[in-house]
Amino acid sequence: MVTDLERLSKALSDDTPEKLAERAISEKADEIANALKTTGVYEDSKLGLRIRADNGRVGN
């Protein structure tokens, strides 16, 4: 029981929405990088993101 609550707390902080989204992006990292190198843009409707390769500019 002692360890359970500690594990529960760790699990809660490991599986936050932004970390889950980061994992989803991480899994698609190669696909995104390829799209940016070839077409310069990648769009993901599920994540709600449009990513553009930005030549020299700092992204917003």
Add this chain to the structure above:
Amino acid sequence: MVALIASALLGLYVFLPYIFFHRVSSLFIRLKKFQRTKTEEIVAGAIVAGLPFAATLLLFSIGWIGGCCVPYALVDSQGQKVSDYRTVFDAAYSDHYFTDHEQATWDALDRVYKRQTDFLSWNYSFLLMETLAFVLLTKYYWNLKEYGIYSWFAATILLPAVSEWHILLTDFTFPPYEKRSVKADIMSKDDMLYRGDVEQYFLDSAGDLSGLLLKNAQRFQYEKLKEERKSGVAKDTEQYWRVILGGGNFYLPNSNIASLNIRYTLPSRAYGRALRDAVKRLMKLKGVPNVSVQQLRRPRPTDQ
């Protein structure tokens, strides 16, 4: 009479400190509740009350407490102290002794009362410190959990005392400055899907969840979705969520909850920033150092 005195001492030194500790801590953190037997109550009370008692006893015996720092500073010998307690005990045990030594008993009782007051005033001061330390160490779990010794202490002493519902249904695990809200998707036993912000939760006398109060509650119109899908209408599922009317407070009793999915969401701006930072970090590693990231829409509750 002896039994009466023993009960009073048990109450003052074990039960009352335990009740005090539990009540004060519960103002800040929901503690675990048990249906305890009398023996378990005494053991729990002895553990909570043991530390301040031992500290007070130690400091009194080595002379660090006394003189000006107690309500009644008695200047008397160890022999006088033992004699007073013996007199009071004998008088409590035997009416005959009390009648024969009435004045001596009252004098001894007065000194015993003063010594006990001195001791208890410090005992309860240490109890207050113990309670505050427990509350602070538990409340700052989010900040301290990475430290080895604290982590062990929290796992073995602090967290077992906290209700698992407090950990699940509040932002206990997260830094308060992140301003996360606790969102729940709830499938009810009558097959309705609800979602909303967890505003309050209620526990029964056994410490089990008895109900949830949701703010901004919405109900999913599954029947409407099925009908429209049959007739070929393919709308975004987000459009089937309907706000529950009635002032924004929606209470769902645990007896009607089949399952619960809980999310701890950042404010949408912070969430977007976290995603953008993650994309930029990853793309830098993949050889695309400069990217701009645009959010196409505000994150949906189900995305977060």
